[in-house]
Amino acid sequence: MFFFVIEDMDRDGAPVRPHAHGSIEIKPRPIVDVNNARARRHIAAIERRLGRKVAADLAGRWAVRAALNLAAGVNERRGKIASTGIDQSRNIWLGKPTLPLFNPDWVTYAFKNVGEYSPLLTENRLVLPYSLLGKARHLWEIVRGD
Numbered sequence: 001m002f003f004f005v006i007e008d009m010d011r012d013g014a015p016v017r018p019h020a021h022g023s024i025e026i027k028p029r030p031i032v033d034v035n036n037a038r039a040r041r042h043i044a045a046i047e048r049r050l051g052r053k054v055a056a057d058l059a060g061r062w063a064v065r066a067a068l069n070l071a072a073g074v075n076e077r078r079g080k081i082a083s084t085g086i087d088q089s090r091n092i093w094l095g096k097p098t099l100p101l102f103n104p105d106w107v108t109y110a111f112k113n114v115g116e117y118s119p120l121l122t123e124n125r126l127v128l129p130y131s132l133l134g135k136a137r138h139l140w141e142i143v144r145g146d
Contacts, residue, residue: 001025003128005114006121018120020127021110026064028056033063 004022009015034040039062047055114125
């Protein structure tokens with residue numbers, strides 16, 4: 001599951017470089033799925049010390065990090081600097097919300113400017129899979145008492 005809100009303006013409506021806010025579910029993965037030898041050895045050492053569950057969670061986190069790096073144009077072959085001269089590694093924030101369940105500030109930030117009109121992005125700033133949209137609609141029906 002994932003969702004992203006595309007942002008292209010600040011709170012005052014001034015344009016900013018388009019970027020995404022959102023969240024991605026991290027699922028446990030087998031260590032063999034980690035295709036970076038150094039990271040795989042590191043996660044295997046953690047598995048020996050802390051167990052398979054911790055290692056599988058780290059392998060899942062590694063997979064998401066690798067996907068985000070590629071989406072931002074950061075990989076081992078091309079480096080971190082785009083043709084624009086901007087360090088692309090700063091485009092990815094992998095921090096966890098401080099209070100994952102009850103943190104209205106994090107939710108507000110993730111959905112920042114979602115209702116604002118953008119001439120560049122038109123009206124639909126929200127990107128999410130249909131399965132998550134269905135769950136959100138079902139939750140809203142429960143909240144409303146339908």
